[in-house]
Amino acid sequence: MNKFNEIYLDLEAAILNQRYKPGDLLPSENTLATTYNVSRETIRKALVLLLESGYIQKQQGKGSIVLDVKRFNFPVSGLTSYKEIQDTQHIKGKTILTKNERQLMPQHIIQQFNLPADTQVHYIERQRQVNGESVILDKDYLLTSIIPEMPDKEAENSLYNYIEHTLGLVIGYAQKEFTVEPITKEDKLLMDLQNDSHVVVVRSSVYLEDTRFFQYTESRHRLDKFRFVDFARRRTP
Amino acid sequence: MNKFNEIYLDLEAAILNQRYKPGDLLPSENTLATTYNVSRETIRKALVLLLESGYIQKQQGKGSIVLDVKRFNFPVSGLTSYKEIQDTQHIKGKTILTKNERQLMPQHIIQQFNLPADTQVHYIERQRQVNGESVILDKDYLLTSIIPEMPDKEAENSLYNYIEHTLGLVIGYAQKEFTVEPITKEDKLLMDLQNDSHVVVVRSSVYLEDTRFFQYTESRHRLDKFRFVDFARRRTP
DNA sequence: GAGTGGTCTAGACCACATA
DNA sequence: ATGTGGTCTAGACCACTCT
Numbered sequence: 310m311n312k313f314n315e316i317y318l319d320l321e322a323a324i325l326n327q328r329y330k331p332g333d334l335l336p337s338e339n340t341l342a343t344t345y346n347v348s349r350e351t352i353r354k355a356l357v358l359l360l361e362s363g364y365i366q367k368q369q370g371k372g373s374i375v376l377d378v379k380r381f382n383f384p385v386s387g388l389t390s391y392k393e394i395q396d397t398q399h400i401k402g403k404t405i406l407t408k409n410e411r412q413l414m415p416q417h418i419i420q421q422f423n424l425p426a427d428t429q430v431h432y433i434e435r436q437r438q439v440n441g442e443s444v445i446l447d448k449d450y451l452l453t454s455i456i457p458e459m460p461d462k463e464a465e466n467s468l469y470n471y472i473e474h475t476l477g478l479v480i481g482y483a484q485k486e487f488t489v490e491p492i493t494k495e496d497k498l499l500m501d502l503q504n505d506s507h508v509v510v511v512r513s514s515v516y517l518e519d520t521r522f523f524q525y526t527e528s529r530h531r532l533d534k535f536r537f538v539d540f541a542r543r544r545t546p
Numbered sequence: 547m548n549k550f551n552e553i554y555l556d557l558e559a560a561i562l563n564q565r566y567k568p569g570d571l572l573p574s575e576n577t578l579a580t581t582y583n584v585s586r587e588t589i590r591k592a593l594v595l596l597l598e599s600g601y602i603q604k605q606q607g608k609g610s611i612v613l614d615v616k617r618f619n620f621p622v623s624g625l626t627s628y629k630e631i632q633d634t635q636h637i638k639g640k641t642i643l644t645k646n647e648r649q650l651m652p653q654h655i656i657q658q659f660n661l662p663a664d665t666q667v668h669y670i671e672r673q674r675q676v677n678g679e680s681v682i683l684d685k686d687y688l689l690t691s692i693i694p695e696m697p698d699k700e701a702e703n704s705l706y707n708y709i710e711h712t713l714g715l716v717i718g719y720a721q722k723e724f725t726v727e728p729i730t731k732e733d734k735l736l737m738d739l740q741n742d743s744h745v746v747v748v749r750s751s752v753y754l755e756d757t758r759f760f761q762y763t764e765s766r767h768r769l770d771k772f773r774f775v776d777f778a779r780r781r782t783p
Numbered sequence: 784g785a786g787t788g789g790t791c792t793a794g795a796c797c798a799c800a801t802a
Numbered sequence: 803a804t805g806t807g808g809t810c811t812a813g814a815c816c817a818c819t820c821t
Binding site for chain 3 (some may be wrong): 337349356368369370371373
C-alpha cells in the first residue's frame with residue numbers, strides 16, 4: 310500500500326475516533342512529515358484525500374481544520390454498489406433475484422453507446438427489500454464479452470464483489486443520471502408502490518479502468534425511500 | 547494563476563476543441579513537462595484535475611486516454627449556482643424575486659446547526675421560469691452577520707456573483723441532500739405544478755473557505771424538469 | 784518574525800504495458 | 803529494453819495568518 314494512503318487511513322481513523330475533533334487543527338504538514346517520517350509532499354497527498362472526502366478544510370497560514378463529519382452521514386455519492394452501502398450503513402435488507410438471463414442489449418442502449426447490434430448481455434433484475442417492502446428495482450445489463458458467466462448466487466449477493474474479486478477486473482468510473490419518471494406496469498408489478506405515480510430513476514454507465522464499457526444499470530427507487538447526499542467543493546466556473 | 551491550473555485549462559480546451567479526441571492518448575507526462583517547460587509533478591497535478599473532471603482516464607504503462615465527454619451531460623454536481631448553470635448551458639430563463647426580507651432563521655435550521663436562537667438572515671425566495679413556467683422554487687437563508695446587505699438587484703441576478711465579487715468572500719464547500727417530498731400549499735401557489743403530488747427537494751448547507759456557515763438553501767424542483775448528472779470514480783469501500 | 788499551507792523542482796526508483 | 807505512469811524525496815521560494 311502507498312504511504313500517503315496509509316497516512317490518509319490513519320488520520321481518517323483518528324478523526325472518526327474523535328482524537329481530532331471538529332474545529333481542531335491537525336498537526337502541521339511539517340510536523341506530520343516528521344512524525345510519519347515521510348516528505349511533506351507525501352503528507353500533502355494524504356491531506357488531499359481527507360479534503361476530498363470532506364474530513365478537513367485547509368487554510369493557508371492557519372492549518373487543516375477538522376470538519377464535522379457526523380452530519381455527512383450517507384456518502385451515497387460516488388460509485389458504490391447497493392450491497393456496499395448496505396454494509397457500511399448497517400441496513401438490513403433483502404435482495405430478491407427475479408431474473409438472470411442472457412439476451413441482447415436493448416436497442417436504445419446499443420444506439421447510445423455505439424455498440425455492435427448483436428451485443429450480448431446478462432440481464433439481471435433484482436428487488437431490494439427493506440422491512441419486507443420492495444422499494445428499489447435494479448436492472449443490470451452486463452456485457453458477456455467481459456463477464457462470461459453470471460452465477461445466480463453472485464448476482465444475489467454482490468455484483469461488484471464478484472467482478473472485482475472473483476474475476477479480477479478493475480472498475481474505473483461511471484456516469485450517472487438522476488431523473489424522476491412516471492411508473493411503468495413493471496414497476497407496479499415488482500415494487501410495493503402505494504399510490505405513487507412516479508419513481509426516481511438512476512441510470513449508470515460503468516466502465517473498467519481500461520476504459521472498456523461493461524455495465525449499464527437502471528435503478529428505480531420508490532420516492533419516499535430515496536435520499537442522496539453529496540459533499541461538494543466550490544470550483545469557480 | 548498556478549502553472550498546473552493553466553496547463554489544466556489548456557489541455558481541457560484542447561480536448562473540448564477535439565485536438566485530442568476520445569480514445570486518443572495525451573502526450574506522455576515527460577513530453578508535456580518539456581513542452582510546457584515545467585517539472586513532471588506539475589504536469590501530474592494538471593492531469594489530476596482532468597481526471598477528476600472526467601476528461602481523461604490514466605493507465606499505468608500506457609498513458610492518459612481521452613474520454614468521451616458528452617457535453618449535454620452537464621455536471622450539475624458540485625457547488626454551482628443556478629445562474630452559473632444557466633450561463634454555461636445557455637438556457638434562457640427568468641428569475642422572479644418574490645421575497646427578500648430580514649427575519650430570524652427558522653427553528654429547525656437553528657437546531658440542526660447549533661446556531662444562536664436569534665440568528666438573523668436574509669430570506670430570499672425566487673421563482674425560476676423556463677418557457678414561462680415556474681419550475682423551480684428557491685428559498686435561501688443568508689446570515690446577515692456575514693452578508694450585511696442584500697440588494698434586490700443582486701438577489702435577482704446572481705447571489706454567488708455578489709458574494710464572491712462584490713463582498714470578496716470565498717465560498718468553500720457544501721453539503722447537499724436530495725429527496726422527493728409531497729408538495730406544500732406554497733409550492734402550489736408559487737410553482738406551475740400540473741397534477742404533481744411531489745417535488746424534488748435539494749437542501750444545501752454552504753460554508754465559506756474559513757469554515758463559517760453562511761447559507762442554507764432549499765431548492766424545490768418540478769419532477770419533470772429535474773435532472774442531475776454525476777461523474778464518479780471507483781474507490782474501493 | 785515565526786509558522787502555516789501553496790507551489791514547484793530535479794531527480795530517483797518502482798510497476799506496468801508494449802514491442 | 804524502452805517508455806509509460808505511480809510514488810517519494812529534499813529542498814526551495816512564495817503567500818498568508820497571527821503574535
